[in-house]
Amino acid sequence: MLFSKKDKKEDLHRVLPFVDFHDDMAISADGTISVPFKAFLAFQEQYTEQHYIDWTHMLSSSMKELPSGSLLQQIDIYHPDQWHNPSVDSNELDFFKQKQFSYTESRPILHYESYIILSFPGFYKDYTPLSTFYSRDETKNFSKNPFTNLEKRLTIAKKDAAQFRQSVSTNLPLTPLTSDEFSRLVHRCLSLNFKDPEGTLYGGLVKNKEYVEVANRKAQVISLMESSAEPSYTVLDKFGNNGGVCAPLTEGLGRSLDFPHIISRVIRMIDSEAFLKNHFNAFAWSEATKLDERKLQNIRHIRSEMAEFEQTLLQRNEPIVYLSFLVIPFCITDLETLNNYSAQVLAAFAGIGMRGYLETIDTANLFCAALPGNGNQVYRRIPIPLLTAIAHMNSTTPFTGYKEGVLLANRYREPIYFNPFNTDLDNQNAFIFGPSGSGKSFFNGKMIKNRFEAGHIVIVIDSGGTYRHLFEALGGKYIELSAEKSLALNPFLFPSDESGRFLPDSSKIIFLVGLIGKMWKGDLNKNPMSEVKKFLLSQWISDYYRNLSEDVIPTLTGFYDYLQALVAANGKAILDLKKDQLFLFQEFFIVLHPFSHGIYKDHFNALSQDYLVDHRLVCFELEAIKGNSKLYPLVVQILFDFAFEMVAKHPDATKFIDIEEGWTNLDDASREHIEAFYRKGRKTKTSIRIITQDIGEIKSSKIASAIKNNAATFILLYNEKASSREEIGTFLGMNALDMQKYASLRRHNGPGGFREIFIKEMGQSHVWLLEPSLWEHAMFTSHPSERNQIAALAKKHGNIEDGIAEWVYHTKQKYYV
Incomplete structure (x- = not known):
């Protein structure tokens, strides 16, 4: 044959x-x-x-x-x-x-x-x-x-x-x-x-x-x-x-x-011994037949090497x-x-x-x-x-991913699922780092889109308009906060109970103490409140809610007026505080007056508030107030508390809270509140994701360690700077194999490109690949020229779908994707 x-x-x-x-x-x-x-x-x-x-x-x-x-x-x-x-059923898909x-x-x-x-x-x-x-x-x-x-x-x-x-x-x-x-x-x-x-x-x-x-x-x-x-x-x-x-x-x-x-x-x-013996016999016969001196030397050299080789194998007990x-x-x-x-x-x-x-x-x-x-x-x-x-x-x-979740790919560009809410982990929180240009908007946009499509609640705190087109395409609520008009916030207001009363829990009291302290003292790292002042404020806030009439909406102004009346009555407790100078009432009322009765009153005392309970997809856009050093840190803390309320409001729904902006404004005074936030998240199917692009933000943050210690997942995007990789690796405690994977990340920009992402879930790390379609590229891009083109096309057609469709058509013609 x-x-x-x-x-x-x-x-x-x-x-x-x-x-x-x-x-x-x-x-x-x-x-x-x-x-x-x-x-x-x-x-x-x-x-x-x-x-x-x-x-x-x-x-x-x-x-x-x-x-x-x-x-x-x-x-x-x-x-x-x-x-x-x-x-x-394709008819069920949007x-x-x-x-x-x-x-x-x-x-x-x-x-x-x-x-x-x-x-x-x-x-x-x-x-x-x-x-x-x-x-x-x-x-x-x-x-x-x-x-x-x-x-x-x-x-x-x-x-x-x-x-x-x-x-x-x-x-x-x-x-x-x-x-x-x-x-x-x-x-x-x-x-x-x-x-x-x-x-x-x-x-x-x-x-x-x-x-x-x-x-x-x-x-x-x-x-x-x-x-x-x-x-x-x-x-x-x-x-x-x-x-x-x-x-x-x-x-x-x-x-x-x-x-x-x-x-x-x-x-x-x-049989190693028989094998070596046969070869030695073969070389001996070969040596006996060689007359040329050079050939004899070669054979003897090989026999010598074979002898050394045999000795090495015997020492290692290796056959x-x-x-x-x-x-x-x-x-x-x-x-x-x-x-x-x-x-x-x-x-x-x-x-x-x-x-x-x-x-x-x-x-x-x-x-x-x-x-x-x-x-x-x-x-x-x-x-x-x-x-x-x-x-x-x-x-x-080859890595095969999870059985369900967000569709990404392995390093060979084969589709596999990443589960962003892995219940096998200690918690479902994540810390995400990616420098400018690393593809954060694409990765986070993909996470937002797929999680929302899976029926999850998604809250995003951002700045820069990154997700405007994405939220428009998905029908989400996109809220742009601006100091030029009323922010219509009310940190004291939350849904009442069945009897119509407002009964704050301990976490709400802790939040309000921190917020009022920030209004009063400014940077609480530089000007911390004493434990006495914290205790007094928490007691007065609790008393304010307890004495609130059923038809009255709680507000910062209401609390301010309540406390002024309490102080004006000069009860024994107040007189003792004044005598021992344990609480500087005059300073307190002067500093808080702009927020309760002055120029900031309309921002923080809304009598009604959209709790967004009917919205599963919400983005707070902070770009317009980032430059306002007075308002910005306060708004950030209030939005954190709003996210906390959403967690409590929907205990059985899977929730993702993406904080891409403002977390660095949280200080030591917020640590207790943040840790309570994380603890409650574990019990209420909530994933909290902190996202940053600057290693300096992490190193200077007073709460970075609290965030790191409460996140079971670390997500790192493409970073070409070795020194920056070393810094983030040291902060996260990455081992040598993790660092190899992190350094090996690849990126190909532009339509039809891809980005690799390093994801470590507790002790296991893998490299994933994101390869968005042109349709997703249009929704996720943060490139100014692309965003402007898509915005103009959406305006031309009157809707985002047709605007993106035309952009995809022209892009295919240009790049042959």
């Missing part, structure tokens, strides 16, 4: 090497018994170099317990598929949600599967190209019965496999495959058809010098012929501009190759094994594409100091030998120390 006529088609059943799938094992025609497992590997970019070393040594220890001649085969499959959005679905629908992806197969050969172990099952004469029988003592061997194989599985369970979880599952796996690999879950065999196998064709799919085989002279446990995965992140040695041959392929790695345990490493790219398209795939494989081998070989006459033979459970028949192999052989194995899998 090996030299059969070109294009002769073989039936796929003919080349199957198995005679039976029995009791969760497979039996080959040569008597080899195979026990298959599904492997569950750690997610990519989760291991440090030491983790990889430990993983390698763990597997080495377990493999040393396997009998001589046994094999461990790892099958990695990267097969093509398409991303499909969840089944939803305009922009439909656009988002159409952007990701049917996107090409590569599914990854990994399997470990332990094989235990019988009589037949050493194969040549002419003796494999694929190439042997069908009429020729084995000289020895390959199934001798089969029942006994099956029992031993099952026991050895179970012990191996147990020994690696901590670092390499394995799940046994049933006989039917393994049969389907073999069929899928033989037909290269991974869309058929049943693994139906159809079509045939056609051998060609340049490729093998099965079921109309072409494949080539690249064999590892020479490993690196100085092999390592790890490489960098080459993401970003800083070398990338720590990865397995052969990462470049895995998911980094963006096309369908299979990798078969086979490690065969052998010699045979390693087979086959990469099989495949496709349905033309040969030129397949040749390009193989060229990439060869380049990937070279990139890690190895030499691959594109098979020709042996392609079909090795293709069949690489089938799961058929590793015994692989004859392309190199002798290598066990630890080095295991370093060639794969220990990680």
Whole structure:
């Protein structure tokens, strides 16, 4: 068969090497018994170099317990598929949600599967190209019965496999495959058809010098012929501009190759002593036949190196094994594409100091030998120390995200879900850092949009008009606060109870004490209130509410007048306070007069207030009052309290509060209030997200540590300044692996671009990728020229949808996106 006529088609059943799938094992025609497992590997970019070393040594220890001649085969499959959005009635989707679905629908992806197969050969172990099952004469029988003592061997194989599985369970979880599952796996690999879950065999196998064709799919085989002279446990995965992140040695041959392929790695345990002895005997015979002095010196030098090598192995208690490493790219398209795939494989081998070989006459033979459970028949192999052989194995899998949430992507631009409200964490709060130009508006805009579309309540405190178009498109309430007109705020007002009375809880009292203190003292870090003053204010505020008539709306003016009347009455308690100068009433009334009866009265004493209880999407825009040093810090604190009220008002709804502006104006006096805010958030399904772009803001903030200590999630965006990364890393306590990922973030600006985001959830960190559609780009952009264009088009058409539609059309024409 090996030299059969070109294009002769073989039936796929003919080349199957198995005679039976029995009791969760497979039996080959040569008597080899195979026990298959599904492997569950750690997610990519989760291991440090030491983790990889430990993983390698763990597997080495377990493999040393396997009998001589046994094999461990790892099958990695990267097969093509398409991303499909969840089944939803398109009529139920709004305009922009439909656009988002159409952007990701049917996107090409590569599914990854990994399997470990332990094989235990019988009589037949050493194969040549002419003796494999694929190439042997069908009429020729084995000289020895390959199934001798089969029942006994099956029992031993099952026991050895179970012990191996147990020994690696901590670092390499394995799940046994049933006989039917393994049969389907073999069929899928033989037909290269991974869309058929049943693994139906159809079509045939056609051998060609340049490729093998099965079921109309072409494949080539690249064999590892020479490993690196100085092999390592790890490489960098080459993401970003800083070398990338720590990865397995052969990462470049895995998911980094963006096309369908299979990798078969086979490690065969052998008698190391016999192997070395045979080689020494071979060199001795070679030396005896050499007459040329130079050739004699070469042979003696090699023998000397072999002796040193043997001594090193003995000291390490490390055996010699045979390693087979086959990469099989495949496709349905033309040969030129397949040749390009193989060229990439060869380049990937070279990139890690190895030499691959594109098979020709042996392609079909090795293709069949690489089938799961058929590793015994692989004859392309190199002798290598066990630890080095295991370093060639794969220990990680591409990140797959969550089952639901916000649709982002992994580093290969494959759609995956990020869950911004992960209840497995200690809390759902987040701290987000991204310098100017890092893509904060895109990432946060995406979070706002998708969370709102998921039915969550979203409150945003911002400045700069970043989200104007987004809120207009989503139908949210966008409130622009300006000092030129009444802010219509009332920090004393909140929904009354059923009897019509206003009964503040302790957190409301704490908030009002802090707010009045800020009106009175200004910067409470520089001019703190004493505990006595805080206590007195809290007592008077409580008394004010308690004595309030049912038909009276509580206001700052009302409290001011109440306290003035109380002081004017000169009761004994007030006289004692005046005598001991524990509260400076005259100063207090003078300073608070502008807020209660003067120029700021209308800003803080509204008799009615829109509590926005019917709005699930609200943004407070603060740009117009940022320059007012008197109003701005007070408004920020009042909006924080409003968010607190929303939390209490909707205890069963999932709520997100994004604070992108004003949090740096909170001082030490706000710490207790903020911490209470966080505590209440944990109990009421609330996620509080603090967002900043300046490391200086963090370092100078008096409440930064309180925010950090109450956030289980840290989100970092692209940052090209190494010094800034180091500062934020130190503040957040990031380890070296985290810093590698942070430094590796990539960004491609403009329509059709993408941004990578580092997200650490408690002890686990991953890199995610945001690739907005043009429709989302129009809603999220903070670029002035783009925002102005979209605003003008929205005004032209009278609605945001048509305005964005025209912008998308022109942008496609310009960028060919």
